[in-house]
Amino acid sequence: MKSKKLFLLVIFLVAVIGFIAYAYNLPKLFKFDRKDALSEWQEKIFRNRVLYIVEPQTDGGQLVAKSKNACSGLLYKIRFDSKKYPMISWKWKVIKFPEKSSSAGAASIAKKISFWDKLLVVFGLQPSPKKPESVPLPEAGKNKNGWLEKDDYAARIYVIFPSWIFTNIKTIEYVWSEDLPKGTIMTSPYFANIKLVVVESGKKNNSEWVYEERNIYEDYKRAFGGTPPGVGAIALMTDTDNTLSTAEALYTDIKVGYEK
């Protein structure tokens, strides 16, 4: 009888410790105001190395990302319930966007300008404006319209939902796109389980930070449908490996795992 009670007590303690460990560090805020602020992040290099520099003295702390034909990101593993703590927020600035005009994707979009529009230009008349929606969005695993070649963004924040089965890993990427309209949700040309959410579009004033706040739970439901699983990691990336160009962005005040 005594051993049974002791066993139940041990199980209860393990559950309590597990719960505390699961949510002890929430909300997590990354201000990049210390020189060693990147020590808790894991750097993952995929093609050349993006320069991630912490500037603790500037604007109360910021992370500068400079990419030249490179693709590497920073990953922070953090587990929390996306239903209970659905919010994520951050501030970012884009100094320079990747040059997508030279990419195959842009070339394929250019091809879509109709013959009649070109004829109007020849006669000095204004061609009808092309709607951005007319270019089909990427399909997972298919490089139609050169989406793979232009899958570079000046700044992006990942929210990763891991799974026991590695092929079921799901990800929401909040991107700042130069050309795609704000609010666009599209599938990554790499993988059907990656949904890109365009949260900022076009060039903004370089001197001002742009604040973003997203509800992960709602975004997941909108992007994938169904109930979101727990979050397993967040990441950020500035990459230019597909466009073979340069890009620069700044990040600060990344806050995850909190309620509105």
Place this chain on the structure above:
Amino acid sequence: MIKFKNRRKKFFANPLHRQTFMLVFMAALVPATIVTICLYYLFYGITSAEVGFPEAIAYSIIPAARRVTAILILTAPLALLIILIFAYKITHRIVGPFDRIVYELDAHIKDRRSGHIKIRKSDKFHELVEKINRLLDKIKLPVD
């Protein structure tokens, strides 16, 4: 159809052979399958967790996993066949002499046969046969 039925009857000497064969076959197949699946998911699961970024997982790990899956699917029938052959051979060496011992003992009981019980060199139960033969000799002595 009849030929097929006959062949099936010959494949297993008796119900004990079938039972032992199934036992040995499953004892080899089930752990092998579990270990393969566990290793597969452990390896790719841990690698994916380590890589972290989903694009990299989709670009390099998933194609590698698909290739491994294809190889596993292609080689699985061969592995299955090898397990089948070994299970059959092992069980045959166990059930064959067992049947022979039972048959010979039956013949001794019914006085249809005398002398030692003989089994093949490659068969199991040599020690048991030796002991039975000694017992047979001992039983035979008072009668003589």
